[in-house]
Amino acid sequence: MQQEQPTQPVIRFYKLKTNEDIIAYELENLDMYYRIARPLAVTIDSEVLGGRQMLNVREWVPPIVCATDEVFLPKEYVIFSTATKESFRDEFISAVDYLYSVEAVKKTKTPRTDNVIPLMLKDPSVKPN
Numbered sequence: 001m002q003q004e005q006p007t008q009p010v011i012r013f014y015k016l017k018t019n020e021d022i023i024a025y026e027l028e029n030l031d032m033y034y035r036i037a038r039p040l041a042v043t044i045d046s047e048v049l050g051g052r053q054m055l056n057v058r059e060w061v062p063p064i065v066c067a068t069d070e071v072f073l074p075k076e077y078v079i080f081s082t083a084t085k086e087s088f089r090d091e092f093i094s095a096v097d098y099l100y101s102v103e104a105v106k107k108t109k110t111p112r113t114d115n116v117i118p119l120m121l122k123d124p125s126v127k128p129n
Contacts, residue, residue, distance in 0.1 A: 011092055012036075015079045022060050023084060023092055024071075033072040034081070038063075038096045063100045 010026040014034070024039035039060040046053050061071055084092065 008089075011084045011089055012081050013084050014073065014081045017077050017079055020060075023057075024060075024073075025096075026081075027070065032076075033074055034078070035070060036073050037070045038100050039071060039073075040092070040096060040099065057095050057099070059099050069100055 011023065012026045012034075014022045014024070014036075016022065021042045021044075022036075022039045023042055024036035026034055026036055028035040040057045041060040043056045044053050045056060061069065063069055
């Protein structure tokens, strides 16, 4: 009996009409929407003299405030969509796992035990009125 190989998640690049670029897991390609997960906004900075490019990523949907990391992206907002390079897959998975693992810090009320004494410096050049 042959075991099925697990399919790799589909990772796609989306160029939006708002001039934003995002990369996300594509869960479904529906008639009017893409159902995507864990989208990252990307920008590319070019170094003119060195000829290098730097890829900057940030969360497109802030995971710290949203209840889900899935989004329905209307196709009318997308100029085009394309597959990402195979060499980019591990970089995306690493970045998305790191950025979406952030949790809100729970603040607790603790009584202050230290004594704070304000430091007042006197400017010797100022003469009293």
